[in-house]
Amino acid sequence: MFADITEELSQLAIPAILLFIPLIGYFRKVKVYETFVEGAGEGFHTAIRIMPFLIAMLVAINIFRASGAMDFCIGVARPVLEAFGIPPDLAPLAIMRPISGTGSLGLTTEILNSFGPDSLIGKMASTILGSTDTTLYIITVYFGAVGVFKPRYSLFVGLLGDFTGFIGSIIVCRMLFG
Amino acid sequence: MINAIWLALMAGGIIYAAINNKIDVVTQAAISGAESAVLLSFKLIGVMCLWLGIMKIAEKAGVIRLVARALGPLIRLLFPSVPPGHPAMGSIIMTVSANMMGLGNAATPLGIKAMQELQKLNKNADSASEAMCTLLALCTTGFTLVPATIIALRSAAGSINPSEIVGATILVSLTATCVALAADWVCRTLLYPRQRR
Structure with a gap:
């Protein structure tokens, strides 16, 4: 049972976040697409900065x-x-x-x-x-x-x-x- | 400290190779190390961008505040020396929430802000207060819901199921956080009690 729960968690954590964060954002009037792109740009710089x-x-x-x-x-x-x-x-x-x-x-x-x-x-x-x-x-x-x-x-x-x-x-x- | 370790790895490796007559492997290892670091950074870009993009939406939508509201009562229990209405409490809650969401870059400035607020409550300015130690216990065990960097690392290494370890990570980091908080409590109340205000 314990193993099942952690396996479920592993499988569901990311899809759940990818679904709910943009949904919450949309209902809170965030421009989800543009905001995503803005954040993704920071991700690029972070990856380059650690190089x-x-x-x-x-x-x-x-x-x-x-x-x-x-x-x-x-x-x-x-x-x-x-x-x-x-x-x-x-x-x-x-x-x-x-x-x-x-x-x-x-x-x-x-x-x-x-x-x-x-x-x-x-x-x-x-x-x-x-x-x-x-x-x-x-x-x-x-x-x-x-x-x-x-x-x-x-x-x-x-x-x-x-x-x-x-x-x-x-x-x-x-x-x-x- | 990190300087000493880096030097020890470099010098230790080269000297060990020289003693064992394998000095020729050093050049090869150095060059391939540098190349694989660049390759790895590029492979990390995709997941990093995806994750930070989603987290940017979370930030703008005020998800940290939602998490903070849910965690608030629990965190207040852990910091008995901070008055409930004090700005330090708000900063602490935000720091812990941001850490939980895996917002490493956003969490650090929040954490420093919390430390500054706690310093105002600290009677002995050059030594850490009880609340500071508790905050550090929470931050250094780094409880994170989704370890995005590790997933990226695993995917870069060609894993068939990069996110398989998420459940284990949550379980272990929750345990580590509990152990650190228990140790913090023992140190605070039993080993090094300061006179009450």
Whole structure:
């Protein structure tokens, strides 16, 4: 039942949004077509704006992977990670995720390309990316904007949230897709 | 921090390759990395445009306000230190609603606005107030209904069902948000209580 609900959600979420948002917009007298085009233009700029960051990250990740250094690091941590049931190939993503949005985008792309987007590990990586956020970046931006220097316990709370998202993704994907 | 990591990946990879007599793979990897980044950015454009177009309609139609009205009572419960009528409350509700709708770009200015309002209530200006920590717990777990970027990424990688992970994502991020809020509550009331106003 639980699996059915999440499957329904996955299938319905996007069609529902594509139907209801323009409908609500229309009834609220928004020029839906022109507004869509205006927003889509911003999407274009966003995709282009992240390109330099993505290049920097993918070059570095690619070198690290191709040299064998990535496999070496994963290999060192493998026994510990496997003892806890964590796929070792996801470990770099867990470390990168709170620090850099583009970096984790790059690592996820790596995983999707080498294992396939529909493999269990590919689905796990996608779920991790979708259910966590760049905690350190958010703390820097939000607190930096108002001149708060002592984040107190919020760093711990944010990282705990990321950790829960990481472990939770592995467990939930095993249950749903494993 | 990100500078150190980037350098570590670059230098670590090149030196490791040199030690293992594989220095020839570095050039190849660098060039193909740069090329695949460009290809990926272009593949992301379509879904990004589609999503931000729809979200622009949502923004103009006041959907964020509708979501905000629904979430309001729940969020007020989470911020006992903010007076109900204070402008900070409105900003917090808008931030959380925008995050939920996946409006990353719209959410950041709203979040900063909420922080500025909260700073006015903060008695100790250089250290985070309780309400600030709770807001951060909500934002850093990033509860999003539809993770558009990931769907785009999966589709670019040739997935047969790119949106398959949406249900899992909602479930996991909801759990992570609850865990972060619980930890925030424990820290706020048990571990680091500040003297009441």
